Amino acid sequence: MTTVNVIKPKARLSNSNILFLIAAVIFVLMYIFAIITFPASFMQFQTFFDLFNLNAPLIIMTLGLSIVMIGGGIDISVGSVCGLVTMACAVYLEHKMGSIGGAILIALGIGIVFGILQGYLIAYLEIQPFIITLSGLFLAQGLLTTLHKDPINVTMPAFVNLRDFDIVIAWLGAKNRLGVFIPCEIKPGTIIVVILLVILASLMKWSRFGRNVYAVGGNSNSAMMLGINVKRTVFITYVMSGLTAGIAGFVYIMTTGAGNVGNASGAEMKAIASAIIGGTLLNGGVGNLLGAPIGTLTLLVINELIRAAGVQSNFQAMVSGLMLYFFIVLQSLIMSLRDRTRIRFTLPPWLRLSEKAKSGNHRET
């Protein structure tokens, strides 16, 4: 063993961390820009808290979705499941038998059932996650409209109290135009976001399950050879994203207090966008759960900026779309720079026609 010279390679940042850092820096820069351009609103702490207060469901969905995406999958049913949960809870709470505890159970139950169903089909029957969760999306939407078509405002007193409950931070706030001091308020949803963020981020970093998810997303074949139960790991990721979609549904109705057919519609796309902006790579194995809220907030701040600028609201969607392009290209660029390979676009396994044929085609044709 004399010929091997032990070199000490510099431990470089892992891909997960570098993408997270980039997301964080971009968010901070954007927020500073927002403060400079619209100091009146963005200087206030309440604006910052409101981003959480009003968008807690989206952040929660993004957390679950990020786990699935790190494991190399995708779940586009989260928005519809979330919407279904809001309606189911509203119908239930308006019923004579309704109770808040029961509503929570319903929310978790619906989420878990969708997670188990989709997870089973994807992990054990090895069907494309995109198709399965697309089916889940339609199923949830159909159930939602079957359950109730018209908006329901929940009038149950206990629930209304919960809806209007705020945590007041007395020492933080701003004076309004009349000079009255308005303290900052945090909704319970924000607390749930923080708790879930801590739990899930720790899970991904320090638990055997979390590391297995990274391994499976990195290379599922290798993961299997390394002795990881790939199918069970994939299955659990979908159960987790179903569960978070359920929680998101409850937080949603807790914030708005109403069941509505349009609740959380399209949220899956926002969640995917948030996860990507937050540094989760589309092809799996790379991502940091702390990036999930950052991605969501970046997306929201941009939309807020556009709204504050008084531009038509359809620009929000356009800019979101453009930003997503930008981030995917940026990620591919960074990855290929780091691997010193020719630039190619990272495609998730569920979007590739065939793993092996992907580069074979273009040279012959």
Next chain:
Amino acid sequence: MLSETILEMKDISKSFPGVKALDNVGFKLRKGEIHALMGENGAGKSTLIKVITGVYEKDSGFITLQGEPIHFKTPKEAQNKGIGTVYQEIMLCPNLTVAENMFIGRSHTPIVNWKQMNEKAAQLLKSLGIPASPIQELASCSLAVQQMIAIARAVDMDCKILILDEPTSSLDEDEVHKLFDLMRELKTRGVGIIFITHFLKQVYEISDRITVLRNGKFVGEYETSSFPQIELISKMLGNELEDITKIKKYEPIVSDTTIPVYEGIGLSSAAGVKPFDFSIQKGEVNGFAGLLGSGRSESVRAIFAADKVTGGGVRMKGKRVKIKTPLQAIRQGIGYLPEDRKDDGIIYDLSVRDNIILTLQVLKGFFKPFSLKQAEAFAKEYIEKLNIKTPTSNTPIKSLSGGNQQKVILARWLLTNPEYLILDEPTRGIDVGTKVEIQKLVIKLANNGMSLTFISSEIDEMLRTCSRLIVMKDREIVAELRGTELTEHDVMNVIAQGGKTI
């Protein structure tokens, strides 16, 4: 003292639909020996390994591990019993750290203790002399180091038997030596190593014993030190042994007035090859020599426009033509068999037949498909001509051995009847018999008037077939050798010194 048997296999048989992959094979591994498992592709090496590691279940026979009968149903069971396997393709996760790759999938606690894991990994890496840091991401390690990390993982799992399945095929010379050092170290620790490779030189360098398989049957077990190489080859090939020296190359008559079939002037590509001139005559076989990364593949890829061509002009038979895409190259009668057939050539799920007619189909246009009868006729012709071993022409190509897959791609190009065919490492990773067949085919094609460029890592293969060698270094042509200069010694010298001008 080190002759204690740890693994013994007796009368192992394994059949797949239509094939008897293993027929009463025996194998014996002793403690602290490096045992090479040799055979052509399709001889049953992989199947035997997979029976040992529990990927396949044997149909009949007995396996004993340290005198104890065993019967593995999953790879994990085999791992738990101390059988570690390192595959040709590294079975680790590139996005995890080195330490994680060594320990993931093995712990029984739900919580990961990073500190402890990193410490243990650092110790292990140090004790085996592997130049890597535990907190490094695996993707940032070289292939050789990744390979060693896979071995370290197996070693730490208290393995008594280590199976190395073609571990050296993607390593360069220096890395191979590091790997061999590691193998010797493990040997002194009493680990029995089963080593599979296509490189005969490496077998003689490192192994103590050789077991030869042929067509799923046990041929014999030999002491490496008293087993001449020529005999090894003959045992591996059986009756198929062809006298390699019979290959006769064709020296085209070249004068300044003959117009080359292909002539590139100042070609350069986005892959970083410096502008070069290159031409080839009708019926000529030439080759590009040089170390890995010298630019030999990049050069031919530039000729075929497989990488983006950034400069230079091309003349085909004296006429200026534009070749900016592979399709244009194909239309001009150039064929290119890529170096990495796995990524660049094969459509895995398609049948042998469809893979063969693919390029011709592209030339004809996708909206004018060949009739099944026509396609079948083409496929049959080439399956026969090239002696492709496949059950039917309708078999998916992925179930063929590497050498036969290579022949299928070769058939694909021959079918288009190119004037100029580029073969980039067509003999890599395939068995000796097919290597000889392909070399003979190259000569035959050239005799029929085709121009060929033949690239191989094994210089003697090129010396046997090429009448002209272009030597590259640092992405530049440094010399051109022909005639009497074509000896292994001269080529090595030029590659080493890189200075001699033409």
